[in-house]
Amino acid sequence: MRALVEARGIGMTFRNGDELTEVLKGVDLTLQPGELVALLGASGSGKSTLLSIVGLLLRPTRGTLSIAGQRVEGLSDLERAQFRNRRLGFIFQFHHLLPDFTATENVAFPAAAPAGAISPAMRRRARDLLARVGLADRMDFPATRLSGGQKQRVAIARALMNKPELILADEPTGSLDRVAAEKVLDLMREVNREDKATFLICTHDEHVAARCTRRITLNDGSVDGA
Amino acid sequence: MFAFTVARRYLFSNPSQTALLISGVSLGVTAFVFITALIGGLAIRLTNDVTANSAHISLEPETRIARVLPSPDAELESVAIISTFQRLQIRAWKSTVSLLQSHPDISAISPQISGSAFLVKGEAVSPVAVTALDPAFIDAISSISTEIISGDASLGADGILIGSRLAENLGLSSGQPVLLRTDRGIDRLLIVRGVFETGLQSLDERVAYLSIQTARPLFLLPEGITNIEIKLYDPGGARELATFLHEATGLRATSWQEKNASLEGALDAQSQTGTLIQTFSLISVLIGIASALSLSANRRRGEIGIMRAFGVSGAFIAAVFLLQGLLIGMVGAGIGCACGFALCSWLETLTKPDGTMALPIAPGEGGYLVVFLLTTIGAVLASVIPAWSAARLDPLEAIQQ
Numbered sequence: 001m002r003a004l005v006e007a008r009g010i011g012m013t014f015r016n017g018d019e020l021t022e023v024l025k026g027v028d029l030t031l032q033p034g035e036l037v038a039l040l041g042a043s044g045s046g047k048s049t050l051l052s053i054v055g056l057l058l059r060p061t062r063g064t065l066s067i068a069g070q071r072v073e074g075l076s077d078l079e080r081a082q083f084r085n086r087r088l089g090f091i092f093q094f095h096h097l098l099p100d101f102t103a104t105e106n107v108a109f110p111a112a113a114p115a116g117a118i119s120p121a122m123r124r125r126a127r128d129l130l131a132r133v134g135l136a137d138r139m140d141f142p143a144t145r146l147s148g149g150q151k152q153r154v155a156i157a158r159a160l161m162n163k164p165e166l167i168l169a170d171e172p173t174g175s176l177d178r179v180a181a182e183k184v185l186d187l188m189r190e191v192n193r194e195d196k197a198t199f200l201i202c203t204h205d206e207h208v209a210a211r212c213t214r215r216i217t218l219n220d221g222s223v224d225g226a
Numbered sequence: 227m228f229a230f231t232v233a234r235r236y237l238f239s240n241p242s243q244t245a246l247l248i249s250g251v252s253l254g255v256t257a258f259v260f261i262t263a264l265i266g267g268l269a270i271r272l273t274n275d276v277t278a279n280s281a282h283i284s285l286e287p288e289t290r291i292a293r294v295l296p297s298p299d300a301e302l303e304s305v306a307i308i309s310t311f312q313r314l315q316i317r318a319w320k321s322t323v324s325l326l327q328s329h330p331d332i333s334a335i336s337p338q339i340s341g342s343a344f345l346v347k348g349e350a351v352s353p354v355a356v357t358a359l360d361p362a363f364i365d366a367i368s369s370i371s372t373e374i375i376s377g378d379a380s381l382g383a384d385g386i387l388i389g390s391r392l393a394e395n396l397g398l399s400s401g402q403p404v405l406l407r408t409d410r411g412i413d414r415l416l417i418v419r420g421v422f423e424t425g426l427q428s429l430d431e432r433v434a435y436l437s438i439q440t441a442r443p444l445f446l447l448p449e450g451i452t453n454i455e456i457k458l459y460d461p462g463g464a465r466e467l468a469t470f471l472h473e474a475t476g477l478r479a480t481s482w483q484e485k486n487a488s489l490e491g492a493l494d495a496q497s498q499t500g501t502l503i504q505t506f507s508l509i510s511v512l513i514g515i516a517s518a519l520s521l522s523a524n525r526r527r528g529e530i531g532i533m534r535a536f537g538v539s540g541a542f543i544a545a546v547f548l549l550q551g552l553l554i555g556m557v558g559a560g561i562g563c564a565c566g567f568a569l570c571s572w573l574e575t576l577t578k579p580d581g582t583m584a585l586p587i588a589p590g591e592g593g594y595l596v597v598f599l600l601t602t603i604g605a606v607l608a609s610v611i612p613a614w615s616a617a618r619l620d621p622l623e624a625i626q627q
Contacts, residue, residue: 055535057535057621057622058622078539081538081539082537083537084535085536085538086537088537090532090535090536092532092625094625096528096529096531096532097529098232098235098529099239099529100238100239101235109533109536110537110538112228113228113229113533113536113538113542114537114538114539114542116227116228117227117228117231118228
C-alpha cells in the first residue's frame with residue numbers, strides 16, 4: 001500500500017537573531033492510510049513543528065515531504081493553501097470558531113470560502129456532520145452559545161467538511177475536561193474507523209496516545225520508532 | 227460573495243461599536259456637507275448681491291491709444307492724435323446685438339448710452355452717471371421697475387428716473403422738472419417720472435435712467451451707442467464668455483469677476499479655507515475607520531489564523547476587511563449626507579428679525595456626490611492597511627496565540 005505521508009530527512013532550524021536553534025534533526029516519518037497515530041514528546045521536542053510541517057503551515061529547512069503521492073515542498077504559498085483546503089483537516093487545542101456564525105456555518109466554512117457561498121449541498125453536509133458529532137440539536141446555535149466540548153466537536157466536524165485524507169490534531173483535548181475529552185477522542189476514533197481518515201495527533205497526554213493505533217515519539221528533534 | 231457575508235457579520239457582531247463608528251463617519255460627512263453648503267451659499271449670495279443690479283459682461287469699444295505713424299523720412303516722427311472730444315462708440319451695434327441674441331448662454335441684452343452729467347434743480351447741482359436704454363427693456367439688467375417707490379418707470383421722450391438719495395439731495399419728487407446738463411455741454415429739461423430705491427447707495431445717489439432716444443442728442447451720438455450690457459443664465463461662465471465675445475466682436479469685454487477682482491479673491495480664499503476644513507474632517511473620519519478595523523483585525527487573529535490554516539486565501543481575508551471599510555463608508559456617508567441636507571434645510575428656514583436668512587446656506591450646494599464618493603473610496607483605502615496585515619497573518623503564529 002502506498003504511504004499517505006512520507007517525510008524524509010526533515011530538518012527545521014529557527015533563527016532568533018544570531019542564535020540558531022535546530023528543532024528537527026532529519027526526521028523520517030511515514031503514515032499509512034487509515035492510521036490513527038499519536039505524536040508524543042516532551043515540551044520543545046519539536047512535535048508541534050513537525051505537525052505544522054506535515055500540515056503545510058511551515059516550510060522545513062531541509063528534507064522532502066510527499067502527501068498522497070504528491071511532492072509538496074516546492075509548492076507556492078497559494079498552492080499550499082489550496083492543498084490544505086482540499087486534502088487536509090485541522091483540529092487545534094483552541095477551536096477558534098467564527099463567533100458570529102452558527103455551528104452549521106462554521107462547519108461549512110472551509111468549503112464555502114473558496115466557493116463564494118454556502119450551497120444547499122454544503123449546508124446539508126455540514127448538518128450531517130454536526131448530527132454525527134452529536135450536535136443535531138445545536139446546528140443553528142451561534143458558536144458563542146456552545147460549551148467548550150461542543151465547540152471542539154464543531155471543530156472536528158469542520159475538519160471533516162472537505163473529506164480530507166489526513167487530519168492533523170494539535171492537543172485536541174488539551175483545553176477540555178475529562179468527560180468532554182473522552183467524547184472527542186471517541187469521535188476521532190469513530191471517524192478514523194468509519195471514514196478511513198488518517199489522523200496524526202500531537203499530544204503530551206499518555207491517555208490520548210493509548211487510544212491511538214500507533215505512537216511516534218520525538219526526542220530532541222529526532223523520531224524514535226518512525 | 228462569502229467575503230461580503232463575513233464582513234457583514236463582523237460588523238453586526240458588535241452593533242454598538244459599529245454604530246459608533248458609523249456615527250463618527252456620518253458626523254464628519256455632515257460637517258463636510260454643512261461647510262460646503264455654507265461656502266456655496268455665501269458665494270451665491272455675494273455673487274447675486276454684486277450682479278443683481280449690474281451686467282455680467284459689458285461690451286465697450288477698445289480704448290484708443292496714440293501711436294507713431296510710419297514715415298519715409300527717418301528724422302521725422304508723426305503721431306496720430308486722438309480727439310478727446312470724440313466719444314468712443316459702437317457704431318455697428320445692431321449686428322453685434324443680433325450675434326449676441328443667438329448665443330444660448332445669454333439671457334438679456336441691453337444696448338446703452340452711458341455718460342456723465344449734472345442734474346440741476348434751482349441752485350442744487352449733483353453729478354450723475356446717466357444710463358440711457360431702451361424703455362421696453364428697462365429691467366433687462368437691473369429690475370428698476372420693481373424698485374420704484376414713487377411715480378412709475380415709464381420714461382417716455384422727456385422722462386428721467388432717479389434714485390431716492392439723489393431725489394432727496396436735490397429736493398425732487400416724481401412729476402417735477404429737472405435740468406440735465408451733459409458732459410457735452412448740452413442742457414435739457416426733463417420730468418422725473420419715477421424715483422427708485424435699490425438699497426445700494428452708489429445707485430440710489432448717482433445713477434439716472436433715460437430713454438436711449440432722449441440721450442442721443444444729449445451725448446452727440448445720433449447712431450452709435452457706448453456699451454452693450456449682458457446678463458447670463460449662469461454668472462459663473464462670464465469670464466469664459468467675455469473672452470469669446472472679445473474675439474468674436476473685437477470689442478472690449480469685461481466680466482463681472484474682472485470688475486470685482488477683490489470679491490473673487492475673497493471667494494477663492496473662502497473656498498480654500500473650506501477645502502482645508504473638509505480635508506481635515508475627512509482625514510479624521512478615515513483615521514477612525516483605519517484604527518477601528520486594525521483593532522478588529524487584531525482581535526480576530528485566532529479566527530483569521532484558522533481560516534488561513536484551512537486554506538482560505540489572503541485575498542479572501544483582505545476582501546473581508548476592505549468590504550467592512552466599504553460598508554462603513556457607504557452607510558456613514560449616506561447617513562451623513564441625509565443629516566447634512568436636513569441640517570442645511572432647517573438652517574435655511576431660520577431668519578433674522580428683518581426677515582433675511584440667518585445663514586447664507588444653500589442646501590443644494592452640499593457637494594453630496596463628491597463627499598459620498600470621497601468618503602466611500604477613502605474608507606476602502608483606510609481599510610487597506612488592516613486588510614493587508616490580516617491577509618499576511620502567519621496562521622501558525624495566530625493560532626498559537
